[in-house]
Amino acid sequence: MKLGILGGTFDPVHVGHLIVALHLREALSLEKMLFVLAANPWHKTGHEITGVADRLAMLELALQGNPRFEVSRVDIERPGPTYSVDTIADLRLAYGPEATFLFFVGIDSLATLPTWHKPARLLETCQVVAMRRQGYHHVPWAELERELPDIRRRVRVVDVPQIDISSTDIRERVASGHSIRYLVPDAVHEYIESHCLYKKRGAE
Structure with a gap:
């Protein structure tokens, strides 16, 4: 069984996540794509993240069906x-x-891979696939191989659609009173509205 792993805070999950996931699943003939919801990502320490229960509920709504x-x-x-x-x-x-x-992983994250927790072990236990968007060509392979020998052979690079949607932008749009319709699945949109997520304090 070939399984894809797409991790993230999904705060909130949006259509860009789903389009890229569908592209990868079909292009790489994956049995399933697993969306791994992060609880306390070490690289975002200090960043205020929406509670797990809300992010989980939105992710489940987005993937239903x-x-x-x-x-x-x-x-x-x-x-x-x-x-x-x-x-x-x-x-x-x-x-x-x-x-x-x-x-x-995003291809820009490859440059930081040597600083991850047990990166060599990670490369041994799975196939790391770097997602490359249009216009991004440089990967510092020489520098990476000094830290992680043989990384170029172990990492696969695949092209993905350029979808200019971000969770940060969605949160900011909600906070400023702008519509996010068509940026997130309808069920997620309704959840955000009904639970007053991402609104400025005092505006609820």
Whole structure:
């Protein structure tokens, strides 16, 4: 079984996430795409993140009706900071030794891979796939290989659609009173409105 792993805070999940996930699943013939919701991502320490319950509810609403898309709670059920290498280890226990995992990262994140928790172990336990958007060509392979020998052979680069939507922009649009219709699935839009998410304090 070939499974894709797309992690994130999904604060909120938007149509860009879904379009890219669909493209990757079809292009790489994945059995399923696992959306791994982050509980306490170490690289966003200090950034105010919406509560897990709300982010989980929105993600489940966004993925409903697509049996190839699945929410994974592996990170939100583990106490403490979330590290990718631990996520892979837990998913291996859940899906068995025969499963093949493709772990997706933005290509700009490759430059920081040597600073991740146990990066060499991560490369051994899954296929890291770097998502490259239009106009991004440079990858510092020489510098990376000084830290992680053989990384170029272990990392696969794939092109993905350029979707100019971000969760940050969506939060800012809600806070300023602008519409986010068509940027998120209808069910997510309704959830954000009914739960007064992302509004400025005092504006609820």
